[in-house]
Each structure stands twice: as structure tokens, then as C-alpha cells.
Amino acid sequence: MNLLRLSWKNIWSRPLASVLSLILFALGIGLITVLMIINAQLKDQFENNLAGIDLVIGAKGSPMQLILCNMYHIDAPTGNISIDEVKPFLNPKHPLIESSVPVSVGDNYKTYRIIGTTHMFADLYEAQLAQGNWWHKDYQVTVGSQVARALHLHIGDTFLSSHGFDDNDDLVHDHHSPFKVVGIFEPTGSVLDQLILTSTSSVWAVHGHEDHTDHASDSTAHEDGHGHGAHGEDEHDHGEDEHGHSDHDHAHGGDHNHTEVAPSDEYRGRITAEQLLATPEEDITALLIRYKNNNHLTLSLPRSINENTDLQAANPAYEINRVYAMMGTGTEALRALAILIAIVSGLSVFFSLLSSLKDRKYELSLLRVMGAGRGTLFLLIILEGLLLAVLGYALGFLLAHIGAGIFAGMIADEYQYSINALRILPTEIWIALAALLIGVLASILPAWQAYRTDIHETLSQG
Amino acid sequence: MIDGTDIYSLGERQLDAFRGQNIGIVFQVPHFLRALSVTENIAMAQRLAGKEPDLYRIDELLAELGLSAKRDRKIHHLSQGEKQRVSIIRALINKPRLILADEPTSALDDKNCASVIRMLKEQAIAQGSALLVVTHDHRLSKEFDQKIQLSS
Numbered sequence: 001m002n003l004l005r006l007s008w009k010n011i012w013s014r015p016l017a018s019v020l021s022l023i024l025f026a027l028g029i030g031l032i033t034v035l036m037i038i039n040a041q042l043k044d045q046f047e048n049n050l051a052g053i054d055l056v057i058g059a060k061g062s063p064m065q066l067i068l069c070n071m072y073h074i075d076a077p078t079g080n081i082s083i084d085e086v087k088p089f090l091n092p093k094h095p096l097i098e099s100s101v102p103v104s105v106g107d108n109y110k111t112y113r114i115i116g117t118t119h120m121f122a123d124l125y126e127a128q129l130a131q132g133n134w135w136h137k138d139y140q141v142t143v144g145s146q147v148a149r150a151l152h153l154h155i156g157d158t159f160l161s162s163h164g165f166d167d168n169d170d171l172v173h174d175h176h177s178p179f180k181v182v183g184i185f186e187p188t189g190s191v192l193d194q195l196i197l198t199s200t201s202s203v204w205a206v207h208g209h210e211d212h213t214d215h216a217s218d219s220t221a222h223e224d225g226h227g228h229g230a231h232g233e234d235e236h237d238h239g240e241d242e243h244g245h246s247d248h249d250h251a252h253g254g255d256h257n258h259t260e261v262a263p264s265d266e267y268r269g270r271i272t273a274e275q276l277l278a279t280p281e282e283d284i285t286a287l288l289i290r291y292k293n294n295n296h297l298t299l300s301l302p303r304s305i306n307e308n309t310d311l312q313a314a315n316p317a318y319e320i321n322r323v324y325a326m327m328g329t330g331t332e333a334l335r336a337l338a339i340l341i342a343i344v345s346g347l348s349v350f351f352s353l354l355s356s357l358k359d360r361k362y363e364l365s366l367l368r369v370m371g372a373g374r375g376t377l378f379l380l381i382i383l384e385g386l387l388l389a390v391l392g393y394a395l396g397f398l399l400a401h402i403g404a405g406i407f408a409g410m411i412a413d414e415y416q417y418s419i420n421a422l423r424i425l426p427t428e429i430w431i432a433l434a435a436l437l438i439g440v441l442a443s444i445l446p447a448w449q450a451y452r453t454d455i456h457e458t459l460s461q462g
Numbered sequence: 463m464i465d466g467t468d469i470y471s472l473g474e475r476q477l478d479a480f481r482g483q484n485i486g487i488v489f490q491v492p493h494f495l496r497a498l499s500v501t502e503n504i505a506m507a508q509r510l511a512g513k514e515p516d517l518y519r520i521d522e523l524l525a526e527l528g529l530s531a532k533r534d535r536k537i538h539h540l541s542q543g544e545k546q547r548v549s550i551i552r553a554l555i556n557k558p559r560l561i562l563a564d565e566p567t568s569a570l571d572d573k574n575c576a577s578v579i580r581m582l583k584e585q586a587i588a589q590g591s592a593l594l595v596v597t598h599d600h601r602l603s604k605e606f607d608q609k610i611q612l613s614s
Contacts, residue, residue, distance in 0.1 A: 363494075
């Protein structure tokens with residue numbers, strides 16, 4: 001019967017008080033830990049998904065929504081823009097722009113978003129093929145690793161997309177040919193893992209009004225003059241949309257009359273700027289832009305776009321900081337609550353030990369009579385506090401990771417994000433140390449009282 | 463002076479250790495560690511005296527006082543007489559040089575009183591320990607040959 005076992009048995013000889021302390025401890029620790037896990041992983045993902053994108057150009061609306069929709073794929077689009085409107089930014093000779101990637105969103109397959117884009121989109125996230133091939137014809141898709149895993153998609157599988165972002169049977173597009181999986185990406189740790197990529201023209205084709213039975217490899221087959229909005233509610237009438245483009249034409253608009261598909265590009269299925277420019281009346285949701293260099297011209301570009309055109313330009317880094325700031329207020333409040341619970345749990349350990357000492361006055365004297373020193377009694381009480389802390393921490397740790405798992409399941413359905421509940425953060429060690437500190441602090445005063453146990457006084461009372 | 467040691471010359475730590483090893487105390491009202499069983503309480507006395515618990519000897523003593531059936535029970539399941547008997551085993555387990563008993567029989571009926579005092583005497587003689595009993599229980603007066611009568 002060593003001291004540790006005696007401490008252990010003492011704790012369980014007053015089960016109600018100990019269980020209460022443990023529950024409070026576990027709640028406090030669990031809440032702090034789960035906040036840390038979710039915060040860190042969301043931040044990680046947000047930062048991964050910046051993908052070097054400097055600017056997003058889309059329809060007017062909330063800049064944050066523009067970013068969330070087109071880069072993070074968790075919100076609805078602000079609307080559509082016609083290629084004609086953005087043609088200056090598609091020009092490969094634009095002096096400021098390194099690359100601009102068109103994005104058309106608006107459809108999903110079992111809540112996983114289908115993105116109409118070019119291969120450059122995958123290059124943003126440095127995605128590599130795990131198997132199969134890149135899409136290079138309409139209705140071919142290459143899917144992110146998470147999509148493939150979750151939906152058990154294999155090469156050669158086909159599916160029908162549905163409109164919007166919910167898995168709704170009523171909105172399934174059944175008038176077009178099914179999409180066919182031709183490739184699967186390696187995991188990238190970015191939002192790409194959660195996306196289904198196809199050609200821009202596939203999205204136009206799905207939203208075209210003709211039943212296309214023969215799906216040619218290029219978009220020109222689908223030029224039928226209808227509004228092929230990537231997002232149906234927001235279809236523009238292109239005829240009336242021709243205004244103010246000369247403001248931002250930057251005198252580079254001259255050389256986009258190549259409608260031929262270069263064979264080398266065809267091989268990789270790239271839709272080049274030229275191809276897009278060949279269909280100026282078609283719509284996309286946004287352009288993701290990387291600058292060549294950051295300088296005073298790129299600094300003023302978003303403002304000039306916002307003031308002089310019907311387009312909206314938003315800076316991802318800036319908008320994401322706004323998201324952090326908003327998330328921050330909520331997490332701060334929760335964190336304060338969690339710290340409060342942790343302090344109360346420390347107090348409950350303190351009071352439980354203190355009141356147990358009153359009942360154990362004779363036991364402590366008895367231990368002294370049987371040869372235990374003052375230090376032994378001190379240690380006995382400290383050990384009881386520490387044991388509660390360790391046990392409480394272990395419970396809190398489990399609670400946090402189970403909680404993170406449940407949360408991960410919730411947001412995986414709702415948004416295209418995944419949180420790894422099993423990942424243990426290095427900072428969790430500080431929480432463990434803080435828990436031990438609370439245990440020691442809560443037991444140090446009761447331990448001191450035990451240390452001062454006076455044999456004579458106690459035993460002479462009976 | 464106890465067994466050649468001047469206890470007034472010992473420091474506090476040494477006193478604690480000396481007390482644990484050489485003095486067995488039986489209280490008027492027996493106290494125990496509530497969280498532990500009968501056997502564990504006795505074993506604790508051995509540990510605190512710096513010895514390995516001798517479970518064989520503990521069982522032997524428990525059997526001698528008719529407590530074998532209670533060896534793994536928690537203390538609060540025991541009757542007053544049983545508790546006092548356990549506390550005597552605990553006082554004796556380390557074979558102390560000196561056994562101090564403060565009103566050991568005041569809470570006991572005649573039958574328990576007799577077995578307790580018989581046990582104390584037998585063990586004291588067997589181990590060669592000095593036994594000092596403070597009592598005003600007249601049932602004990604005929605049991606001892608050396609008596610100091612205090613009256614005011």
C-alpha cells in the first residue's frame with residue numbers, strides 16, 4: 001500500500017466530490033483543447049487555400065462572399081460575370097498578371113462542388129494526379145482525393161450533377177450526359193481535395209438549354225446564345241452587359257481573336273485564355289488572379305476595378321483576416337468560458353480536499369502515529385490533487401478529440417472542410433502542464449494543513 | 463529512554479520513524495483509514511514503519527482474533543468490538559518494544575473485553591514488549607500485576 005495507491009483510494013472514498021471535480025476539470029480542459037484543435041486546423045486550411053492567389057474578380061456583392069465562394073467553396077456565388085467583362089484580365093500579356101484562372105461554380109454532386117475551370121486551377125494547389133488523367137473533354141471530371149474516398153468514386157464511374165450546393169434529388173440535371181470520372185488527384189491538404197474539377201465548357205453545357213447528345217471537346221459546340229449561367233438565379237443578359245469595359249481595357253485587348261484550339265493544349269485539355277475569349281458572351285463566376293510582382297500598381301488595381309467597372313475585386317488575405325477577426329470574437333468568448341470552468345474545477349478540487357481534511361483529521365494523526373512524517377502527509381494530499389488533475393486532463397483530452405471528431409463530421413457535411421480529430425497539436429502539452437499546475441495549486445493549501453497536523457491535539461480529543 | 467534510545471535526543475523525522483517502528487498504540491476509540499480494507503490498514507502500519515507487509519502474519523493474527531472472514535471488508539462494516547481487535551493487531555504488527563493502550567476495552571462487552579485483553583497480554587509476552595494500559599475498567603484490574611492507582 002504505497003502513498004499513490006492510498007491517494008487513489010482516498011479519492012474514491014468520496015466519490016461524489018471527486019466525480020464533480022473530474023467533470024468540471026474535463027469540461028474546462030476539453031473545451032480549451034477542442035477550441036485549439038478546431039482553430040488551428042481551420043487556420044491551417046485557410047492558409048493552405050490561399051494558394052498564392054492575390055486577387056479574386058467576380059460579380060458585385062460582398063467581397064467576403066466572393067472569396068468564401070470562389071476560393072474556400074463554402075458560400076454561394078455573388079453572381080456571374082461574362083467573359084467579355086473580364087477579357088483584359090485574361091490577356092496573357094497583361095503587365096501585372098502572372099496567371100488568371102476562370103472558376104465556374106454552381107453545381108454539386110452529393111454536396112461536393114463541381115468546378116468548371118482550367119488545369120491551371122489544379123496548378124494553384126500543386127495538385128498531382130494519383131491515377132487516371134486530367135479532364136480534357138466536356139463531361140470529364142478529375143476529382144479531389146477526399147471526394148473520391150467519400151463517394152467511392154473510381155475511374156470510369158459516371159454521375160449526374162445537381163444544381164446548387166445541396167444534395168437535392170429535385171435539382172438533378174437529368175437532361176445532360178452524365179459526368180465521367182477520368183482521374184483522381186493526390187491529397188493536397190487544400191480545398192482541392194473536396195472538389196470535382198471539370199472544364200469550364202462542361203458547366204456551360206450542363207446549363208445550356210439544348211439537349212446535347214454529341215459532346216464535342218470544345219465549348220464552341222454549345223454556343224447557342226442562351227444564358228449559360230454557372231449559377232442559374234443570376235444569369236446576365238449579355239446583350240445589356242456591355243458597358244464600361246474600355247476603362248480597364250489596358251490597351252491589350254487586341255489579340256484575342258484566336259479561336260483555334262492548339263493541339264498541345266488540347267492534349268492536356270487546357271482551355272487557354274484565347275479559347276475563353278472566343279466565347280465572350282459566356283459566363284463564369286470568378287477569376288483567380290496571381291500577380292507577377294506586388295507593387296504600387298497591383299495595390300491600386302482592386303480599387304480601380306471596384307470603382308470603374310461592374311466587377312468586384314477582392315483581396316483574399318484581407319478578407320480572410322476579417323474572417324479570423326469574426327471567428328476570433330466567438331472563440332475568445334468560448335475560451336474565456338473554458339478558462340472559467342477550469343478555474344472552478346480547480347476550486348472544486350480545493351474545497352473537496354479541504355472538506356475531506358476535516359473528516360480525516362484522525363486519519364492524518366493516525367498516519368503520523370504509525371510513523372509517517374509531515375512531508376509524507378503533505379505529499380499524500382498533493383498526490384490526491386495531482387491524480388484528480390491527471391485524470392481530469394485525460395478525460396478532457398478524450399472529450400476534446402471526440403468533440404472535434406463530431407464537429408468534423410458536422411462541417412464535413414455542411415462545408416467542404418475536413419478536420420483531423422486524431423491530430424494532436426504540440427501546444428496541447430501546455431494544456432497538460434496547466435492542468436497539473438491547477439492540480440498542485442488547488443492542493444497546496446490543504447496539503448500544508450495536513451503538514452501541520454498535530455498528533456497530540458487531535459488524539460487528546462478522543 | 464526506550465530500548466536504549468533517548469527519545470528526547472531525536473529530531474522530528476527520527477521521532478516519526480521511531481514511533482512507527484517501536485511503539486504500538488491502541489486508542490480508546492479506534493481510528494482507521496476509511497478508504498482501505500482491514501488487511502490494507504494493517505499492512506499500512508508495516509509500510510509506514512519501513513517494512514514489507516507480511517500478509518501471512520496479518521492473516522494469522524486475524525484468524526487468532528476470529529476476524530478472518532472480515533479481512534477484505536472496509537472498516538465501517540465492522541462492529542465496535544471487531545474494530546478494537548483490528549486496532550490491536552495493527553498496534554502489534556510491527557512487534558513494537560512498547561505497547562500503549564488507552565482505555566482499550568471501554569467500548570467493549572464482557573466477551574470482547576476478555577479476548578482483547580488476553581490478546582494484548584499474550585502478544586506482549588510473546589514479543590517481549592512492555593505493555594502499558596491506562597484504564598478505569600474494573601474488569602481489567604485483576605489482569606495485571608503492576609498497577610499505579612491515580613486518584614485525586
